[in-house]
Amino acid sequence: MPDRAQPPRAREPAAAPLVALGYAVLGLSWILLSDGLVEALFTDPDHRRWVQTSKGTAFVLVTAVALWAVVRGLLRRLDGARQRLAARQAEWRTIFTEHPAPLFVVAPDTGEVLESNRAATQLYGRSIEHLVGRRFGDFEAIVDTPDPEPSATGEGPLRRYSGLHRHVGGEGRTRWVDLHAVAVSHQGQPAVLVHVLDLTAEREVHEALSFARSHDPLTGLP
CATH class of the missing domain: 3.30.450.20 (PAS domain)
Incomplete structure:
Protein backbone atom coordinates (compact mmCIF):
# COMPACT_ATOMS: atom_id res chain seq x y z
CA MET A 1 0.00 0.00 0.00
CA PRO A 2 1.36 3.47 -0.78
CA ASP A 3 2.35 5.64 2.12
CA ARG A 4 0.45 8.57 0.74
CA ALA A 5 2.65 11.58 0.09
CA GLN A 6 6.15 11.27 1.41
CA PRO A 7 6.35 13.58 4.45
CA PRO A 8 9.05 16.24 4.57
CA ARG A 9 12.06 15.52 6.69
CA ALA A 10 11.46 16.45 10.30
CA ARG A 11 13.21 19.59 11.49
CA GLU A 12 14.48 20.30 14.94
CA PRO A 13 11.85 22.34 16.80
CA ALA A 14 12.90 25.96 17.20
CA ALA A 15 12.09 25.79 20.93
CA ALA A 16 14.55 22.93 21.61
CA PRO A 17 17.71 25.12 21.78
CA LEU A 18 15.84 27.67 23.88
CA VAL A 19 14.76 24.99 26.37
CA ALA A 20 18.31 23.68 26.67
CA LEU A 21 19.70 27.20 27.07
CA GLY A 22 17.05 28.08 29.64
CA TYR A 23 17.81 24.93 31.64
CA ALA A 24 21.55 25.71 31.57
CA VAL A 25 21.00 29.31 32.70
CA LEU A 26 18.59 28.24 35.44
CA GLY A 27 20.94 25.52 36.70
CA LEU A 28 24.02 27.74 36.75
CA SER A 29 22.10 30.59 38.37
CA TRP A 30 20.80 28.24 41.06
CA ILE A 31 24.29 26.89 41.77
CA LEU A 32 25.97 30.30 41.94
CA LEU A 33 23.26 32.06 43.93
CA SER A 34 22.60 29.21 46.34
CA ASP A 35 26.32 28.65 46.94
CA GLY A 36 26.75 32.33 47.76
CA LEU A 37 23.74 32.24 50.06
CA VAL A 38 25.06 29.17 51.90
CA GLU A 39 28.48 30.79 52.28
CA ALA A 40 26.84 33.89 53.76
CA LEU A 41 24.43 32.13 56.13
CA PHE A 42 26.47 29.19 57.42
CA THR A 43 29.94 29.51 58.89
CA ASP A 44 30.34 26.04 60.38
CA PRO A 45 32.11 23.83 57.78
CA ASP A 46 30.22 20.67 58.72
CA HIS A 47 26.86 22.44 58.70
CA ARG A 48 27.72 24.13 55.42
CA ARG A 49 28.72 20.81 53.86
CA TRP A 50 25.44 19.24 54.94
CA VAL A 51 23.44 22.14 53.48
CA GLN A 52 25.39 21.96 50.22
CA THR A 53 24.71 18.23 49.96
CA SER A 54 21.03 18.72 50.74
CA LYS A 55 20.80 21.55 48.23
CA GLY A 56 22.40 19.45 45.50
CA THR A 57 20.18 16.49 46.29
CA ALA A 58 17.07 18.66 46.20
CA PHE A 59 18.12 20.13 42.85
CA VAL A 60 18.65 16.68 41.37
CA LEU A 61 15.29 15.42 42.66
CA VAL A 62 13.37 18.47 41.45
CA THR A 63 14.95 18.38 37.99
CA ALA A 64 14.41 14.61 37.78
CA VAL A 65 10.71 15.04 38.52
CA ALA A 66 10.49 17.89 36.01
CA LEU A 67 12.24 15.83 33.33
CA TRP A 68 9.97 12.86 34.09
CA ALA A 69 6.90 15.04 33.65
CA VAL A 70 8.21 16.51 30.38
CA VAL A 71 9.25 13.14 28.94
CA ARG A 72 5.98 11.53 30.05
CA GLY A 73 4.02 14.23 28.27
CA LEU A 74 6.13 13.88 25.13
CA LEU A 75 5.72 10.10 25.13
CA ARG A 76 1.96 10.47 25.48
CA ARG A 77 1.90 12.85 22.53
CA LEU A 78 4.09 10.48 20.54
CA ASP A 79 1.83 7.54 21.35
CA GLY A 80 -1.21 9.56 20.33
CA ALA A 81 0.49 10.51 17.06
CA ARG A 82 1.31 6.86 16.38
CA GLN A 83 -2.28 5.83 17.01
CA ARG A 84 -3.56 8.54 14.68
CA LEU A 85 -1.04 7.50 12.04
CA ALA A 86 -2.08 3.85 12.37
CA ALA A 87 -5.75 4.85 12.00
CA ARG A 88 -5.00 6.92 8.90
CA GLN A 89 -2.95 4.12 7.39
CA ALA A 90 -5.85 1.73 7.99
CA GLU A 91 -8.22 4.19 6.30
CA TRP A 92 -5.80 4.62 3.40
CA ARG A 93 -5.49 0.83 3.08
CA THR A 94 -9.29 0.53 2.89
CA ILE A 95 -9.53 3.30 0.29
CA PHE A 96 -6.80 1.69 -1.82
CA THR A 97 -8.20 -1.84 -1.56
CA GLU A 98 -11.86 -0.96 -2.13
CA HIS A 99 -11.39 1.75 -4.77
CA PRO A 100 -13.65 0.95 -7.76
CA ALA A 101 -10.88 1.69 -10.27
CA PRO A 102 -7.83 -0.55 -10.70
Whole structure:
Protein backbone atom coordinates (compact mmCIF):
# COMPACT_ATOMS: atom_id res chain seq x y z
CA MET A 1 0.00 0.00 0.00
CA PRO A 2 1.36 3.47 -0.78
CA ASP A 3 2.35 5.64 2.12
CA ARG A 4 0.45 8.57 0.74
CA ALA A 5 2.65 11.58 0.09
CA GLN A 6 6.15 11.27 1.41
CA PRO A 7 6.35 13.58 4.45
CA PRO A 8 9.05 16.24 4.57
CA ARG A 9 12.06 15.52 6.69
CA ALA A 10 11.46 16.45 10.30
CA ARG A 11 13.21 19.59 11.49
CA GLU A 12 14.48 20.30 14.94
CA PRO A 13 11.85 22.34 16.80
CA ALA A 14 12.90 25.96 17.20
CA ALA A 15 12.09 25.79 20.93
CA ALA A 16 14.55 22.93 21.61
CA PRO A 17 17.71 25.12 21.78
CA LEU A 18 15.84 27.67 23.88
CA VAL A 19 14.76 24.99 26.37
CA ALA A 20 18.31 23.68 26.67
CA LEU A 21 19.70 27.20 27.07
CA GLY A 22 17.05 28.08 29.64
CA TYR A 23 17.81 24.93 31.64
CA ALA A 24 21.55 25.71 31.57
CA VAL A 25 21.00 29.31 32.70
CA LEU A 26 18.59 28.24 35.44
CA GLY A 27 20.94 25.52 36.70
CA LEU A 28 24.02 27.74 36.75
CA SER A 29 22.10 30.59 38.37
CA TRP A 30 20.80 28.24 41.06
CA ILE A 31 24.29 26.89 41.77
CA LEU A 32 25.97 30.30 41.94
CA LEU A 33 23.26 32.06 43.93
CA SER A 34 22.60 29.21 46.34
CA ASP A 35 26.32 28.65 46.94
CA GLY A 36 26.75 32.33 47.76
CA LEU A 37 23.74 32.24 50.06
CA VAL A 38 25.06 29.17 51.90
CA GLU A 39 28.48 30.79 52.28
CA ALA A 40 26.84 33.89 53.76
CA LEU A 41 24.43 32.13 56.13
CA PHE A 42 26.47 29.19 57.42
CA THR A 43 29.94 29.51 58.89
CA ASP A 44 30.34 26.04 60.38
CA PRO A 45 32.11 23.83 57.78
CA ASP A 46 30.22 20.67 58.72
CA HIS A 47 26.86 22.44 58.70
CA ARG A 48 27.72 24.13 55.42
CA ARG A 49 28.72 20.81 53.86
CA TRP A 50 25.44 19.24 54.94
CA VAL A 51 23.44 22.14 53.48
CA GLN A 52 25.39 21.96 50.22
CA THR A 53 24.71 18.23 49.96
CA SER A 54 21.03 18.72 50.74
CA LYS A 55 20.80 21.55 48.23
CA GLY A 56 22.40 19.45 45.50
CA THR A 57 20.18 16.49 46.29
CA ALA A 58 17.07 18.66 46.20
CA PHE A 59 18.12 20.13 42.85
CA VAL A 60 18.65 16.68 41.37
CA LEU A 61 15.29 15.42 42.66
CA VAL A 62 13.37 18.47 41.45
CA THR A 63 14.95 18.38 37.99
CA ALA A 64 14.41 14.61 37.78
CA VAL A 65 10.71 15.04 38.52
CA ALA A 66 10.49 17.89 36.01
CA LEU A 67 12.24 15.83 33.33
CA TRP A 68 9.97 12.86 34.09
CA ALA A 69 6.90 15.04 33.65
CA VAL A 70 8.21 16.51 30.38
CA VAL A 71 9.25 13.14 28.94
CA ARG A 72 5.98 11.53 30.05
CA GLY A 73 4.02 14.23 28.27
CA LEU A 74 6.13 13.88 25.13
CA LEU A 75 5.72 10.10 25.13
CA ARG A 76 1.96 10.47 25.48
CA ARG A 77 1.90 12.85 22.53
CA LEU A 78 4.09 10.48 20.54
CA ASP A 79 1.83 7.54 21.35
CA GLY A 80 -1.21 9.56 20.33
CA ALA A 81 0.49 10.51 17.06
CA ARG A 82 1.31 6.86 16.38
CA GLN A 83 -2.28 5.83 17.01
CA ARG A 84 -3.56 8.54 14.68
CA LEU A 85 -1.04 7.50 12.04
CA ALA A 86 -2.08 3.85 12.37
CA ALA A 87 -5.75 4.85 12.00
CA ARG A 88 -5.00 6.92 8.90
CA GLN A 89 -2.95 4.12 7.39
CA ALA A 90 -5.85 1.73 7.99
CA GLU A 91 -8.22 4.19 6.30
CA TRP A 92 -5.80 4.62 3.40
CA ARG A 93 -5.49 0.83 3.08
CA THR A 94 -9.29 0.53 2.89
CA ILE A 95 -9.53 3.30 0.29
CA PHE A 96 -6.80 1.69 -1.82
CA THR A 97 -8.20 -1.84 -1.56
CA GLU A 98 -11.86 -0.96 -2.13
CA HIS A 99 -11.39 1.75 -4.77
CA PRO A 100 -13.65 0.95 -7.76
CA ALA A 101 -10.88 1.69 -10.27
CA PRO A 102 -7.83 -0.55 -10.70
CA LEU A 103 -4.85 0.80 -8.77
CA PHE A 104 -1.23 -0.28 -8.83
CA VAL A 105 1.84 0.73 -6.85
CA VAL A 106 4.83 0.32 -9.15
CA ALA A 107 8.58 0.57 -8.64
CA PRO A 108 9.57 3.52 -10.87
CA ASP A 109 12.82 2.04 -12.20
CA THR A 110 12.06 -1.66 -12.64
CA GLY A 111 8.32 -1.46 -13.27
CA GLU A 112 7.68 -4.18 -10.70
CA VAL A 113 4.14 -4.21 -9.32
CA LEU A 114 4.42 -3.75 -5.55
CA GLU A 115 0.71 -3.52 -4.69
CA SER A 116 -2.62 -3.82 -6.46
CA ASN A 117 -6.26 -3.68 -5.45
CA ARG A 118 -9.35 -5.81 -6.01
CA ALA A 119 -10.55 -3.85 -9.02
CA ALA A 120 -7.27 -4.65 -10.74
CA THR A 121 -7.91 -8.37 -10.30
CA GLN A 122 -11.28 -8.01 -12.02
CA LEU A 123 -9.93 -6.04 -14.98
CA TYR A 124 -6.84 -8.17 -15.56
CA GLY A 125 -8.32 -11.53 -14.58
CA ARG A 126 -5.57 -12.39 -12.11
CA SER A 127 -5.37 -12.60 -8.35
CA ILE A 128 -3.47 -10.01 -6.36
CA GLU A 129 -0.79 -12.63 -5.67
CA HIS A 130 -0.30 -13.08 -9.43
CA LEU A 131 -0.29 -9.35 -10.14
CA VAL A 132 2.25 -8.43 -7.47
CA GLY A 133 5.78 -9.11 -8.64
CA ARG A 134 5.02 -8.82 -12.36
CA ARG A 135 6.39 -6.04 -14.51
CA PHE A 136 3.73 -3.47 -15.27
CA GLY A 137 4.90 -3.41 -18.88
CA ASP A 138 3.89 -7.07 -19.24
CA PHE A 139 0.27 -5.93 -19.43
CA GLU A 140 0.93 -4.10 -22.71
CA ALA A 141 -0.80 -5.72 -25.67
CA ILE A 142 1.33 -6.69 -28.69
CA VAL A 143 -0.27 -4.89 -31.63
CA ASP A 144 0.64 -4.41 -35.28
CA THR A 145 -0.04 -0.68 -35.29
CA PRO A 146 1.00 1.91 -32.71
CA ASP A 147 -1.57 3.59 -30.53
CA PRO A 148 -3.08 6.50 -32.48
CA GLU A 149 -3.33 8.79 -29.47
CA PRO A 150 -0.06 8.96 -27.53
CA SER A 151 -1.28 11.09 -24.66
CA ALA A 152 1.30 10.41 -21.95
CA THR A 153 2.01 13.35 -19.70
CA GLY A 154 4.56 14.09 -17.02
CA GLU A 155 8.27 13.42 -16.90
CA GLY A 156 10.43 10.36 -16.28
CA PRO A 157 8.64 7.46 -14.59
CA LEU A 158 5.36 9.37 -14.46
CA ARG A 159 5.33 9.68 -18.25
CA ARG A 160 6.02 5.96 -18.64
CA TYR A 161 2.92 5.10 -16.59
CA SER A 162 0.57 7.72 -18.06
CA GLY A 163 -1.56 8.14 -21.15
CA LEU A 164 -3.56 5.86 -23.43
CA HIS A 165 -2.41 2.23 -23.66
CA ARG A 166 -3.69 -1.13 -24.81
CA HIS A 167 -3.46 -3.79 -22.12
CA VAL A 168 -4.26 -7.48 -22.09
CA GLY A 169 -7.08 -7.96 -19.61
CA GLY A 170 -9.02 -10.93 -18.39
CA GLU A 171 -9.55 -13.81 -20.85
CA GLY A 172 -6.81 -12.37 -23.05
CA ARG A 173 -8.99 -9.53 -24.28
CA THR A 174 -7.25 -6.36 -25.38
CA ARG A 175 -8.52 -3.34 -23.48
CA TRP A 176 -8.01 0.36 -23.98
CA VAL A 177 -6.91 1.93 -20.72
CA ASP A 178 -6.06 5.48 -19.72
CA LEU A 179 -3.30 5.60 -17.12
CA HIS A 180 -2.72 8.37 -14.60
CA ALA A 181 0.37 8.30 -12.38
CA VAL A 182 1.43 10.19 -9.27
CA ALA A 183 4.60 9.91 -7.24
CA VAL A 184 4.18 8.30 -3.80
CA SER A 185 6.33 6.38 -1.34
CA HIS A 186 6.06 2.68 -0.57
CA GLN A 187 7.65 1.46 2.65
CA GLY A 188 9.85 4.53 2.64
CA GLN A 189 11.00 4.11 -0.98
CA PRO A 190 9.97 6.14 -4.07
CA ALA A 191 7.12 4.56 -6.02
CA VAL A 192 4.42 5.40 -8.55
CA LEU A 193 0.68 5.06 -7.93
CA VAL A 194 -1.00 4.18 -11.23
CA HIS A 195 -4.75 4.72 -11.71
CA VAL A 196 -6.24 2.66 -14.55
CA LEU A 197 -9.39 3.82 -16.35
CA ASP A 198 -10.95 1.24 -18.68
CA LEU A 199 -12.03 2.99 -21.89
CA THR A 200 -12.74 -0.16 -23.88
CA ALA A 201 -16.51 0.35 -24.10
CA GLU A 202 -16.13 4.00 -25.12
CA ARG A 203 -13.55 3.10 -27.77
CA GLU A 204 -15.76 0.35 -29.18
CA VAL A 205 -18.72 2.72 -29.44
CA HIS A 206 -16.51 5.35 -31.07
CA GLU A 207 -15.14 2.84 -33.58
CA ALA A 208 -18.64 1.54 -34.35
CA LEU A 209 -19.92 5.06 -35.02
CA SER A 210 -16.90 5.84 -37.17
CA PHE A 211 -17.48 2.66 -39.16
CA ALA A 212 -21.17 3.46 -39.58
CA ARG A 213 -20.39 6.95 -40.87
CA SER A 214 -17.87 5.73 -43.41
CA HIS A 215 -19.58 2.53 -44.64
CA ASP A 216 -22.82 1.68 -46.37
CA PRO A 217 -25.33 0.34 -43.81
CA LEU A 218 -26.61 -2.34 -46.22
CA THR A 219 -23.46 -3.63 -47.87
CA GLY A 220 -20.92 -2.68 -45.24
CA LEU A 221 -18.69 -1.31 -47.99
CA PRO A 222 -16.92 2.06 -47.74
